[in-house]
Amino acid sequence: MLRGDAFGFFEGSYASLANMAKAEYSGERCVIKEYLPEKCAWRVQLVNPQFKGHVMAVKESALCFDWYVSPPERLAALPEHLRVANVGAAGNALFCDRNVEAGVEILEEHPVMVVTNKNAMLARWTLHSQMLQEHSSKYPALLAFKEFSDGGIADDYINDASTLLNTAHQQLSLTWSTFMAAVETATNLMSAETPPTSPASEALGLEEVRQVADVLAKWQSNSLSVNAVSLEQHQSALFRFACKANHSCDANCATVFDMNTGCMIFRTKRPIKRGEQLTISYFGRDPDFIFSSSKERRKKLSVRGFVCTCSQCVLEGGEVPQSALFMYKEELARDVEAAKAAALAEAGAEGCRLKRQHSHRRAYSRAHSAAAESPRGRARGGSSVRIGLNF
């Protein structure tokens, strides 16, 4: 990772320029080259052919990260002690073939792709279409993307894909910033309670719509949240192996994103037995997730196309087979209606409920501070050790 004043970028990341003194550069896309500490600025190259590869220095505050794709040489092989295997309904899973103690960094992996969470659907599709234009289908990052499962939720993205393509087709003649503004409006409409119908959708090829839906579903089902650029900004990242790990509300590995190296690290939370499946929490240490009921956790996880049947959820709520997903979605819809009807009654009890929640969170914060895992720098010489990593 290249480190700047407050931001960090992978070399070769794409970013958009904002608030530029020269208005002609605002909204233009550029490639990050290097940080210039003496100027407190980043050296970037403009992408638009009309600027003929112009290279210039820009202030950090003018850069908005768009995406990054790993070059082939940064994609490492799976470490020898790990193995990917199919486990049926849950798709692929990550296994460990050695006995490993607690506190061990068991996987360290460079991302295949990282994309901004701002206008996420547009960014994910634009990145994909750009890669298809620039590289053959054998390009390692594209091959890695192809391996990901759509999680069985591609059909859920047909409407989004159709809206996205319609917007793109209608706005092709506009400038990038105007196009982004139009898509932002479309994205807001898509997240409204009643999705708009797309009158021009029939004009689009079904195959193209399905291709976009497939890309969106793969990102939704597999990506992990990271803060590669800064602690305040979040992106979604795809890792060839880390994203194969299944979720458990009682995971045996903790995830740490190292902002210095740009790598995802799995650290064992308890001893792992040879042949055991590695699991992580898709919501990390988010207390809103940790302190919710099994029903609430399953609701949050359902956007990734599965019902959590981890030991903790089974203990709390009884086992729900994968085939029950459809019924579960219906149940969620009924919950929304019930919540609306009970809104007034809830308002009276809100004060008490919030007090209880805050008390839980304070307790969590205290416990977490006391038992906080060492930061990565200290961990290397402390209780955390690394084994046979091929990096």
Ligand SMILES: [Zn+2]
């Ligand atoms: Zn669970």
